[in-house]
Amino acid sequence: MQPVRKMLWFLMLSIVILLKVAYAQSGSPSSIQDRLAAQMNTRQGLQSTAIFGLVYPTFGDLSVVGSNGFYYRATTSISRAAAPTVVPVGASKLEAYNLDPNSKGPFDTLPFTGYPQQLAIGRDNRLYLVVSEPPQPPSPLAKTKLYIVPTPFPPRILAMSLESIATSDIQGSASTDTAAALTGVVMVDLEGLLNSLRVAAVGDQEYLYVVTTQYPSPLSFPQGPISPIRIVSKLTIFNADGKKIKEANLE
Helix, strand or coil: CHHHHHHHHHHHHHHHHHHHHHHHHCCCHHHHHHHHHHHHCCHHHHHHHCHHHCCCCCCCCEEEECCCCCEEEEEEEECCCCCCCCCCCEEEEEEEECCCCCCCCCCEEEEEECEEEEEEECCCCCEEEEEEECCCCCCCCCEEEEEEECCCCCCCCCCCCHHHHEEECCCCCCCCCCCCCCCCEEEEEECCEEEEEEEEEECCEEEEEEEEEECCCCCCCCCCCCCCCCCEEEEEEEECCCCEEEEEEEC
16 A cells, blocks of 8 residues: 555646646636646656756747847757756857857857746846756755856856856855946855746845745655645745845745
8 A cells, every 4th residue: 555655646746737837828727728738748758847956947048138239048958868867958058149240159158957937137147047957866856946146257268067167155144245347157046946046126126036945855755644735835035146135934
């Protein structure tokens, strides 16, 4: 009976995650059903959804336009996995296009690992990019990361990736002071799956309002009778440099 209980619990969790992800990407019930059906009808769609790893590609185009006239775009392409149980790795990149009529391709490109989830831009044209990275053993869950990228992109060795030039922000005491200029890429680990990212100016400061949802790990199977699945949504507020200002659970 124990293996059957584990399978039922895991199936319930998977269904909840699928519905939550689809609803976050589109508020229309019909479009949710259409997208889920399209993904479930093909093996590659099922692999790219990666229910158990909480990794999925973005629906639609992620792009913003800066006050400097640059067009910034985050895109990914997914190759078929070697086996049905292997999560495919996205070949993703962050591109910048300028207004030069003689320039045919991107002005600059930053490759990165994972799937872009959301892209926003600040008033000084810094970019806020949320990426879902494939799970790494022994953890079966993906990691969600927020990258704060200055523009123009920082000088670097050719073909260096976004994650290789990023510095992990060490969350210390809360600070409301925003630096005058961002010179390097800052990476912040987010807890859970991204629901939404909002950027807003309050006075002379700029803040990021990030809502994430935490799901129980598939490794933490209930040992007794099947219990309700606990899903926690949380609001985290950062300043423009990635310093945590506040967090609160959303009921």
